[in-house]
Amino acid sequence: MSLDHTLSALADPTRRAIFQRLSGGEARVTDVAERFPISLNSVSKHIRVLERAGLVHRRVAGREHLLTADRRPLDELAAWVEQTRAFWSSRLDALEALLAAEDDPECKEQP
Amino acid sequence: MSLDHTLSALADPTRRAIFQRLSGGEARVTDVAERFPISLNSVSKHIRVLERAGLVHRRVAGREHLLTADRRPLDELAAWVEQTRAFWSSRLDALEALLAAEDDPECKEQP
DNA sequence: AAGATGTTCACCCAGATGGGTGAATATTGC
DNA sequence: GCAATATTCACCCATCTGGGTGAACATCTT
Known part of the structure; x- marks a missing residue:
């Protein structure tokens, strides 16, 4: 069941914040990261977890990775x-x- | 935020099943455990996680621990x-x- | 070509998790 | 008092997690 991934992804407050941030529209990894006191690398890992849960999708444009949230x-x-x-x-x-x-x-x- | 505990507790399918089982009414640890292929000990640990999240409450009656689910x-x-x-x-x-x-x-x- | 920028990869680390086993504890019933 | 029952405690183990760092890779800019 995909609920497993959805629930465990949302169980972390940083990831909930990232997800809500992305509800506001497309953003780059760096844009998301600068709102959090942790390293860019850690944010990147959180984003990967959200992707695994299908809560976030990625579109690569050149060197930038544009992220969008998926409400499904x-x-x-x-x-x-x-x-x-x-x-x-x-x-x-x-x-x-x-x-x-x-x-x-x-x-x-x-x- | 208590959402952290609620979400991570429900992120495990065994715990969701235990929780739904307890929605049917009070039950002992053993009653809950016999529906799962894992050891009684593991079920006991899952129940502790659900308790930490406030999803389950315990009432001790003699040597039996009666569990109830909390919907709040x-x-x-x-x-x-x-x-x-x-x-x-x-x-x-x-x-x-x-x-x-x-x-x-x-x-x-x-x- | 060279440097700056955006992102990930490959690690390290401490701590949590989910499973197990065997022993300890508490209560009931004979 | 003693055996059976109900549950937890104290461990072991492999894996995952959330944080970090430094290097690698890809792309844009000059």
């Missing part, structure tokens, strides 16, 4: 979260129904 | 995802507006 893995993540929450709600609803049914357990014995 | 970190995650997507949409809207404005650049020169 985020959509997939949102779908998983909502699905999990929905499943949960249904379980809670079932529990409530069960408790309600147990509230008057004589309904079967007193027709 | 998931709500927090959903909020972050939606916020990021909303920010993105606003950026895209702004971009579309910009492109639309550039579609008729003579509007200022031809009153």
